[in-house]
Ligand code: ADP
């Protein structure tokens with residue numbers, strides 16, 4: 001009887017002691033070189049970076065500083081040479097190439113400068129794609145995407161092909177596609193780089209709203225005026241990260 005009475009108490013302790021890790025990205029001493037024949041170019045030099053859940057971080061740096069290389073590693077699109085990378089609780093340095101594809105599909109919502117929409121697919125087909133890639137059925141995927149489509153003001157455009165949309169609308173489709181899978185982070189590389197001033201402002205306003213709704217955002221840019229919209233800015237210069 002005494003043992004029976006103790007059981008609920010033990011359960012309660014176990015539950016209370018489970019600690020939540022609020023870091024979505026923890027990188028320690030990441031190095032990356034490109035090899036071309038006998039030459040080697042050391043691009044990322046002991047990069048360490050932490051991003052907390054709900055943070056909106058801008059990585060600011062000039063052309064050639066290593067931004068896209070870093071984005072490719074954050075987004076599990078390329079492998080690092082050395083260092084440790086914990087993404088939403090998963091140790092990336094131990095993951096095999098095949099696992100990286102799955103991790104990438106589940107954890108990352110990508111937004112690119114040039115949208116990267118599939119030109120032969122309409123808006124709805126582009127947006128549901130990440131859900132289909134996870135094995136969800138078409139009807140369920142369309143149902144699950146409707147709130148996001150509404151939120152981004154695309155309800156009247158779902159049958160349009162990308163070339164029938166403005167640049168700003170195309171980027172909103174890309175943002176919807178990035179959001180539908182509820183990724184751990186939104187990862188954006190120069191998201192306003194191809195847009196006119198007003199469409200760029202709209203995208204930045206949208207990012208601020210998405211962040212206020214709780215989304216974690218990492219935005220890569222060469223433009224200080226764009227970076228200023230983020231909650232925190234780090235600089236990358238010649239492959240090294242500087243906080244402030
Ligand atoms: P950024 O995005 O800041 O402009 P990148 O990460 O694209 O910088 O490039 C950093 C450096 O690495 C540059 O010198 C670039 O020429 C070089 N680089 C980028 N990708 C490759 C590659 N696949 N092979 C060889 N060199 C590369």
Ligand code: MG
Pocket residue numbers: 067068069
């Ligand atoms: Mg780049």
